[in-house]
Amino acid sequence: VHGLVRSAQPCARGRHGEGGAGIAGAGRLLPVQVLASNRLTYETVAQRLIVTVVPAPGGEPQYQGEFLVGNRNVEELLPAAARELFGQAVAGIWEQDDVSIINITSALDRGGRVPLPIEGHKEGVYVKVGSHAAFSPCLAAAASAQSRFRCRLGQQPLASCYDTFAPHFAIHWCNLTLLQVLPGPTASGPVWGPGVLEEGSDFQPPTTSPAGDLLPGFLLTLLVPLAVAALLCLLLGHLMCCRREGV
Structure with missing residues (x-):
């Protein structure tokens, strides 16, 4: 035997129903991709399998x-x-x-x-x-x-x-x-928060939003940097014109 199984990874969810709960009473369907290579020729082949996972009876x-x-x-x-x-x-x-x-x-x-x-x-x-x-x-x-x-x-x-x-x-x-x-505690089901949609309902995005006053924020963002720049210019002009010493 010259083959070597390189890896076996769960596949992404494909058609509707794959990877879900599976058949009731028979287990859970798990898609698995098996990647194998030949030791002599280095050929690689991938195959997708559907495995039924059934819990052990005991x-x-x-x-x-x-x-x-x-x-x-x-x-x-x-x-x-x-x-x-x-x-x-x-x-x-x-x-x-x-x-x-x-x-x-x-x-x-x-x-x-x-x-x-x-x-x-x-x-x-x-x-x-x-x-x-x-x-x-x-x-x-x-x-x-x-x-x-x-x-x-x-x-x-x-x-x-x-x-x-x-x-x-x-x-x-x-x-x-x-x-x-050691047997652990039985995990409880997920607790849904208030933002989870109900089964069978569609998401309805809001069509209108309350108008907000953006003028104060705009003026604050614009005038504060301009005021700082003006003060720096005045300070620089004062230092260059009024603080110079003659030769």
């Missing part, structure tokens, strides 16, 4: 972990077979069956260096997974403060699950991140 997983896979490129983990294989490996060390993949990001988007064009050199992929169950003792030990200290010394962290992903995935355990997402 909500966002409370426990989330992010792994850095060092021996894969991002396009190698996008196929369903590769994601399923990675999910099974994570479920084995998490000791849970409800582990799901949340996000897959190239290490190049996190400041990683472009790998050399040598066989076996990969860019690396960050894979975020989540579960509603707590972390296993192995994961907790790998992300503990003592393990972080060993990583700063150039040693492997304290964990007994290094070989769970082998030989398919090479995990950089010092880059393991564990996060517990």
Whole structure:
């Protein structure tokens, strides 16, 4: 596989209804533009997709972990077979069956260096997974403060699950991140101010405006600079004509 997905950005709102609320009960429609390039020919192609965003049935997983896979490129983990294989490996060390993949990001988007064009050199992929169950003792030990200290010394962290992903995935355990997402308060709807038009109404601009007296402002703007200029001229003339000393 020589392709590389460069970016995926939300598109601007197009035809009426796109990017809106979507179909009731089915999710929200999100137009996305995917930009990909060929590693060998440097050809670039863009494709516009309409993605239906459906909330997870059980909500966002409370426990989330992010792994850095060092021996894969991002396009190698996008196929369903590769994601399923990675999910099974994570479920084995998490000791849970409800582990799901949340996000897959190239290490190049996190400041990683472009790998050399040598066989076996990969860019690396960050894979975020989540579960509603707590972390296993192995994961907790790998992300503990003592393990972080060993990583700063150039040693492997304290964990007994290094070989769970082998030989398919090479995990950089010092880059393991564990996060517990606490449920936040439900966001209330927007509060409209007094200047918002009612639904179905049109804006009616004012046709007439009350006449104002602009003469005082005009005279003030014109006469004050003229008076200052006249005083300066008189002062300069007095200094040049009346204050000169003869030879």
